[in-house]
Amino acid sequence: MSDESKRDHNQGEDRHARGFMSTSTSIPTFLKRLSRSVEEHDGSRVVLALDLEPRDTLVDRVCSTIDALACYICGIKINMHLLLPSSMYDIKYVNDHAHSYGLQSIADIKLNDIPSTNKVAIDSLTDSGFDAFTINPIIGLDALNDTINHAHSRGVGGMGAIALVYMSHKSAESSYGMQVKVASERASNQDPLSSTKLYRIFLEWALASDADGIVVGATRPEIIMECREIVGKQKHRITAIFSPGSGAQGGDPSIALRSGADYIIVGRSILYSNDPVKEASRLAKISSSYPPAWA
Secondary structure, eight states, rough: OOOOHHHHOOOOOHHHHOOOTTSSOOOHHHHHHHHHHHTTTTTOEEEEEEEOOTTTHHHEEEEEEHHHHGOOOOOEEEEEHHHTSOOHHHHHHHEEEHHTOOOOOEEEEOSOHHHHHHHHHHHHHTTTOOSEEEOGGGGGGHHHHHHHHHHHHSSSSSSEEEEEEESSSSGGGGGGEEEEEEEOOTSSOOOOOEEHHHHHHHHHHHHHHHHHHHOOOOOOOHHHHHHHHHTTTSSBOOOEEEEESSSSSSOOOOHHHHHOOOOOEEEEHTSSOOOOHHHHHHHHHHTTTSSTTOO
């Protein structure tokens, strides 16, 4: 077998192992837009977390950062660093600026309230130009389902919803890794409750609610692998894995991607490096060498 044939064979086996999807499987509109951005940015699967410290020139600095790094990323993620000190007009300006480069924008708000309040938040996020948002499954399956359904009905092609399954910070194990007991048909009559980890419930609910993506920290490659195996068994819909926590929090982007992550979310490692452009370029090259499992 030639080297080229071996490489194609190995890539085929790797895709199968990571849960390769057939082209007949439904791909959410947000993921289609994000995939288009990947194609337009030389295969980069880096989402830039714009976690800049608040200052008077915050919006100008954010837009300058996008100008400098747009070639090496496929999207941006905006959290409280930018949301709280900025007006909704400023946020719309930043999102429009990102869109001018073909980038997607994710509101990292970890939405966590009753459905009626969540819907108000989603409407405001849509008006502010966001393409997707993060949501915390702790609100429960019914509320999660109602909220995501509303998100998919908003904006051009629908808002994307990315559910937290396992965060990247050190103490995440104390909550997401918590052992819990839940009612189960598979449990014995003597013990009607079965034991599982909280993140597994969150994953189950995210998939049942047709979330566009899930968040699993790059600091937890074994959890990424577990989630990839489960996500890959879906027959009706694609769900992408987004992994934050590379660099500053100790995660390795190569390991996260090799474990099954589709996108890496990176902020401080790029923003506060000695050469942000060089670091963004390096991560873009790493990410482009790992095609998503569902491609």
